[in-house]
Amino acid sequence: MELKNKKWTHDEFYAVRAEVLKQWPTGQDVDFDEAIKYHENIPANRQFAKRLVKAKQNGETLTQPRAGVALIDDHIELLNFLKKEGEADLLPTTIDSYTRQNQYKEAQHGIEESLRAGRSLLNGFPAVNHGVAGVRKVVENVDAPLQVRHGTPDARLLAEITLAGGFTSYEGGGISYNIPYAKSVSLEKTILDWQYCDRLVGIYAEHGIEINREPFGPLTGTLVPPSISHAVAIIEGILAAEQGVKNITLGYGQCGNLIQDVAAIKALEALAEEYFAKHGYTDCVLTTVFHQWMGGFPQDEAKAFAVISWGAAAAALAKATKVIVKTPHEALGIPTKEANAQGLRATKQMINMLRDQPFPLTKEVEAEIEIIKAETRCLLDKVFELGGGDYAVGTVRAFAAGVLDVPFAPSKFNLNKILPARDNNGAVRLFDVGNLPFTQDIIDFHRAKIEERGKAEGRSPSFQMVIDDIYAISNGRLVGRPR
Amino acid sequence: MQKDKVKIILGVIGADCHAVGNKILDHALTAAGFDVVNLGVLVPQKDFVNAAIETDAKAILVASLYGHGEIDCRGLRDMCREAGIGDILLYVGGNLVVGKTDFAAVEAKFKEMGYDRVYAPGTLPDKVIADLKHDLAQRGLLHG
Numbered sequence: 001m002e003l004k005n006k007k008w009t010h011d012e013f014y015a016v017r018a019e020v021l022k023q024w025p026t027g028q029d030v031d032f033d034e035a036i037k038y039h040e041n042i043p044a045n046r047q048f049a050k051r052l053v054k055a056k057q058n059g060e061t062l063t064q065p066r067a068g069v070a071l072i073d074d075h076i077e078l079l080n081f082l083k084k085e086g087e088a089d090l091l092p093t094t095i096d097s098y099t100r101q102n103q104y105k106e107a108q109h110g111i112e113e114s115l116r117a118g119r120s121l122l123n124g125f126p127a128v129n130h131g132v133a134g135v136r137k138v139v140e141n142v143d144a145p146l147q148v149r150h151g152t153p154d155a156r157l158l159a160e161i162t163l164a165g166g167f168t169s170y171e172g173g174g175i176s177y178n179i180p181y182a183k184s185v186s187l188e189k190t191i192l193d194w195q196y197c198d199r200l201v202g203i204y205a206e207h208g209i210e211i212n213r214e215p216f217g218p219l220t221g222t223l224v225p226p227s228i229s230h231a232v233a234i235i236e237g238i239l240a241a242e243q244g245v246k247n248i249t250l251g252y253g254q255c256g257n258l259i260q261d262v263a264a265i266k267a268l269e270a271l272a273e274e275y276f277a278k279h280g281y282t283d284c285v286l287t288t289v290f291h292q293w294m295g296g297f298p299q300d301e302a303k304a305f306a307v308i309s310w311g312a313a314a315a316a317l318a319k320a321t322k323v324i325v326k327t328p329h330e331a332l333g334i335p336t337k338e339a340n341a342q343g344l345r346a347t348k349q350m351i352n353m354l355r356d357q358p359f360p361l362t363k364e365v366e367a368e369i370e371i372i373k374a375e376t377r378c379l380l381d382k383v384f385e386l387g388g389g390d391y392a393v394g395t396v397r398a399f400a401a402g403v404l405d406v407p408f409a410p411s412k413f414n415l416n417k418i419l420p421a422r423d424n425n426g427a428v429r430l431f432d433v434g435n436l437p438f439t440q441d442i443i444d445f446h447r448a449k450i451e452e453r454g455k456a457e458g459r460s461p462s463f464q465m466v467i468d469d470i471y472a473i474s475n476g477r478l479v480g481r482p483r
Numbered sequence: 484m485q486k487d488k489v490k491i492i493l494g495v496i497g498a499d500c501h502a503v504g505n506k507i508l509d510h511a512l513t514a515a516g517f518d519v520v521n522l523g524v525l526v527p528q529k530d531f532v533n534a535a536i537e538t539d540a541k542a543i544l545v546a547s548l549y550g551h552g553e554i555d556c557r558g559l560r561d562m563c564r565e566a567g568i569g570d571i572l573l574y575v576g577g578n579l580v581v582g583k584t585d586f587a588a589v590e591a592k593f594k595e596m597g598y599d600r601v602y603a604p605g606t607l608p609d610k611v612i613a614d615l616k617h618d619l620a621q622r623g624l625l626h627g
Contacts, residue, residue, distance in 0.1 A: 097498040097549050101525070106498070110554060120581055123550035151500070181500050183525045222503045295503075299605055332604050333578030334550045410502035410524040467507055474605060 003188050005242050005392040008199045016196055020156045024104045026131035027157055032203075035164035038136075039209040048145040048169035048212040049247035051090065052287045055321050061290075061351050062322040063087070065340050066149055068094030068124035070114035072134050075125050076141045081337045083144050086344030090322060091142060093167070095150035095158065096124035100181065102154055104128055123334055124150070127162050135165025147171060147212070151181040153190045159197040163204065169212035169249075170201065173236035175395060175404075176216035179411045187396045187413055194236075195243055195392075202244020210247055213240050214289060217251020220408045221294025223420040223469060224253060225428050226264035227375030228406060228436075233268065234275050234380060235391050241281035248284055249321065253291040254311045256478045257427040262359055263368035265290060265318035270369075271376055290320035292347070296474035297330035301339075304328040307473060308343050312350035317359040323347060331474060368427075375442055379404060382437040402435030422469050423449035424456050426478040431461050457482055489619060490540040492531055494522035497555030501548035504577075508544070511608035517615070528559050532566050541624050542572035542615060545598075552579035553592070560597025572618055574611065576602030 001012065021027035044050050055062050065082050069075050075093070082088045098106040107126035114121045127135055127148070139146060147169035148162045155172055163170065174191035182190070201211045215236035219229050233250040240248055250272055252264050265288055272286050292311030297304050308326050315323035327343040329335035335343075359365075382403050387394020398404040402415035409416065417434030430436070430446045438446075454461045459482055468480025491512065495505050502524050509521045520538050522530055531543050543563075547555055556575055563569050575598045579589050586603045593601040600614055619625035 097551060101498040103498060106554075110551070113554065121551070121554055123581055180502075183500070183523055220503065296605075329583050332583050333548070334581045336583055339583070408503045408506055410500050410505075463510065467510070470503065470507065471607075 001192060003192055003392050003396065005239055005390045007202070007243055008195060013196070013199050013203070016156075020160060020196070023102070023157045024128050026128060026161060029132045030160045030164045032164070036204070036207045036209060038164075038166055039168075039204070042166060042168065046143065046145050046168065047210065048090065048147055049210040049285070051145045052212060052247070052249060052321055053285055056287050059319060059355070061316050061320055061355070062089035063325055063344055063347050063351065064090035064092060064147070064322055065325050065327075065344055066092050066094045067337070067340055068092070068096065069120035070096065070111050070122040070126060071120065072130055072137050074120065076138055078337050079138070079142045079144075082341055082344060083142070085338075086341035087348050088144065088344050090147065091144040092147050092149045093127065093138065093162075094124040095148060095152065096122040096126050097151075098122070099124070099126045099128055099158065100150050100152040102152075127165070128158055132161055132165045135162055135167070139166035145169065147214070151177055151216070153178050153182045153185045154193045156193055156196045159200055163200065163211060168210075169214065170197065171214045171216055172197070173215035174239065175232050175236055176219060179399070179406050179409045179414050180216075180220045181410075183410050184412055187399055191239065191392050191395065195239065198240040198243035198245050201240070205244055205246050211245075212247045212249060213245045214249040214251060215240070217289060218253025218291045218294045219406050221253050221291075222408045223255070223295070223422070223428050223466070224407060225375070225420055225430060226252060226255065226260065226267065226372045227379060228404070229253065230264070230268050230271060230372065230376045231379035231383070231404060232406075234272050234376070235383065235395055237272060237286070238275065238279060238281065238391055241276065241284045246284055249287045249289050251289040251291060253294045254314055255428040256293065256310070256473070257425055258314055258317070259364050259368050260427040261290075261314040262318040263365050263372055265320050266365070267369045267372040267376065271373055275380060287321035289322045289324060290315035290318060291324045292326045293473060296471060297326065298474050298476060299331040301328035303476065304330060305342075305346055308346050309350050312347040313354060316351045316354035317357070323351070371442070371445065375438060378438050378442065379436065403437050405434050405436060419463070419466055421450055421461060421465050422453070422472075422479045424453040424479070431466060453479075488516060488518035489542075489625060490518045490520060490538045491542045491544060491615070492520050492522065492534050492538070492540045493544045494526035494531055495524040495546045495548070496526055496528065496531070497547065497549075497551050498525060499547055499549040499551065499555075500524040501546070504548065505546060508546070508608055508611070512612065515612045528555075528562055531559065532562050532568070535563070535568055535571055536566060540571070541619060542574065544611070545573070545575045546577045547575065547579055548577045550578060550581040552577065556593065556598070557596055572615075573598045574600045574602070574615070576606055576611070578604050
């Protein structure tokens with residue numbers, strides 16, 4: 001099939017669907033008409049899209065953890081614990097990494113080993129192996145809106161099974177679940193595979209079932225400048241809207257400088273509304289998600305709580321619709337449920353204390369919003385131009401040319417030419433702008449910001465500065481000053 | 484001289500795609516004078532072994548950050564033996580198991596699996612480089 005940003009026809013979709021449902025035996029249990037009836041009976045308080053819209057109207061910031069284990073009963077217990085002890089508003093089901101690579105045999109092996117060991121040897125819930133019935137057991141025993149969170153380049157069968165199982169939100173996208181999550185899968189393939197997922201959600205919408213979609217905002221989670229993740233988020237949002245998705249949450253990962261973080265969410269909301277309107281997607285509800293710091297964490301739990309709380313503060317002050325919460329075990333891998341609940345409670349306390357304190361739109365915040373908007377427009381408009389008026393085609397060409405470039409990404413289809421570093425105030429800037437199609441003014445702005453820091457530190461900017469920044473927060477500060 | 488550099492294999496094992504530490508280790512090990520054959524992320528066991536044979540590498544450095552390390556890393560030493568490189572240095576590091584666990588227990592488990600050195604989360608490249616130089620020198624494999 002030729003890649004273009006155009007809604008798939010009925011025949012195109014159903015021809016591919018027949019193949020998708022054969023990828024693993026559990027695919028045969030998916031019955032779309034029956035799934036529609038199942039969704040019609042899901043109460044409003046468990047519907048992700050409705051809860052987000054309500055939060056947006058009320059100016060709330062909802063909390064959501066990441067969590068998933070191998071076995072169904074343990075997974076139910078984990079989610080209920082996070083709701084009760086963590087006071088989580090929204091719940092996830094994080095999918096294990098074998099499923100993310102479509103390695104269902106390995107996932108089955110992981111389920112069996114977990115049964116034998118009496119603990120989860122998988123880092124998430126293998127929903128494809130558990131099938132529609134297993135997924136519904138989770139959905140029926142957890143009283144909260146549920147989202148699938150993963151990192152799957154080809155997530156078509158997973159979407160079929162989890163949505164038929166009653167999940168009401170699905171994370172991911174053809175760029176954001178490729179470039180940071182794959183090594184050698186082409187963008188043509190992932191964008192097509194995600195058009196399938198979006199079209200599936202679109203078909204649910206046409207039957208009156210509203211499923212929330214969320215492109216993965218933080219990308220590699222490592223010093224990603226806001227304009228890069230914003231450009232990817234808005235493109236994925238537009239690709240989803242074209243396939244008929246009506247409820248979209250766009251994301252951003254905390255950089256750590258409060259002014260930049262607040263400005264980033266404001267700029268993301270404004271730009272998304274602007275570009276959706278410009279391209280005629282006017283009946284789509286947009287909300288935002290703020291991810292607490294996605295880079296390396298301090299091992300000390302008290303220090304980790306400070307990082308978590310700072311992310312909670314930034315999310316609340318930016319008025320993001322929801323915040324994805326980290327845990328005090330972040331530096332050591334998958335957390336216990338107790339640690340996960342602690343991160344949630346720390347976040348909730350901070351959000352509640354800040355909800356009545358609007359953050360002033362100072363001239364510094366306004367200037368930051370303007371620079372993020374100007375950069376993002378350079379990227380989006382060039383992608384559109386490269387694609388001859390098509391964001392899907394343009395995205396493939398843009399990554400090849402380095403017009404879109406994600407720092408520290410594993411994909412060979414990412415040019416890896418840009419290098420980010422913090423400025424003297426801790427905002428993420430570009431030490432090397434690579435081939436990003438920025439105006440000379442913007443390039444000069446980044447150069448000046450990095451030079452200012454180099455001068456303050458008495459060193460010339462180099463790759464060492466970038467490494468120092470990557471380890472800085474786990475070593476106890478925001479900016480990686482020379483030691 | 485280029486040809487005197489010791490070759491080492493670097494990669495992130497299994498279905499894991501954590502790339503940042505891998506890129507930094509590559510940079511640091513190269514700067515320390517090693518000839519790094521970086522297989523990147525999502526590397527199956529057999530690719531580590533094949534690369535080691537093809538390049539005559541003296542060490543394999545395995546990373547696992549996502550919690551499946553216990554399943555993914557088991558059997559790599561046996562595969563090396565079967566391929567005739569049974570005594571190659573095997574290092575492993577990262578967040579090796581699911582859940583917060585006592586590191587001494589994790590280290591014992593992975594040493595039992597045949598890894599020469601096991602690194603806790605947050606280990607800096609300098610430590611690995613120092614160990615590598617020490618172990619290679621002991622084996623008479625490091626010149627100069």
